[in-house]
Amino acid sequence: MVATPALPTFTDAQVATIKGDWNNIKGQGVEILYHFLNKFPGNYPMFKQFGGKDLNAAKGTPEFSAQATAIINLLNGVMDKLGSDNAGAQAILANLGKTHKAKGITKEQFQQFREATTELLGNLGLGGNLGAWNALFDFVLNVVFTALDS
Numbered sequence: 001m002v003a004t005p006a007l008p009t010f011t012d013a014q015v016a017t018i019k020g021d022w023n024n025i026k027g028q029g030v031e032i033l034y035h036f037l038n039k040f041p042g043n044y045p046m047f048k049q050f051g052g053k054d055l056n057a058a059k060g061t062p063e064f065s066a067q068a069t070a071i072i073n074l075l076n077g078v079m080d081k082l083g084s085d086n087a088g089a090q091a092i093l094a095n096l097g098k099t100h101k102a103k104g105i106t107k108e109q110f111q112q113f114r115e116a117t118t119e120l121l122g123n124l125g126l127g128g129n130l131g132a133w134n135a136l137f138d139f140v141l142n143v144v145f146t147a148l149d150s
């Protein structure tokens with residue numbers, strides 16, 4: 001069972017770090033999604049739009065790119081509001097939780113996305129900023145998990 005993290009407050013430095021890193025990685029949505037599904041292959045079958053193709057074959061398809069873009073666009077909305085309109089960011093994340101609850105997505109799967117993404121950040125040379133990113137993921141998961149529990 002995955003516990004709901006406490007809702008953190010952010011320092012200005014954390015927000016600046018997260019947004020700076022995000023500007024460097026937001027163009028890598030395909031790699032973020034691929035890393036998640038490669039690390040946790042049990043999640044792959046939920047993505048019916050990939051037509052049952054092998055993950056490596058699916059990675060180059062328009063459907064894979066579209067899913068990665070959807071993830072990045074949602075996170076862009078959160079990043080745009082982070083630090084200046086956290087309530088707005090929470091509204092985006094609450095909706096994410098609501099829509100994913102309807103799809104049967106679990107806390108464990110969101111926690112796996114966190115684990116894969118923070119690992120990828122380290123692989124990209126951003127491991128020194130994981131304190132700020134862990135605060136962000138606590139924020140994200142607090143709101144999403146609250147929606148999943150409702």
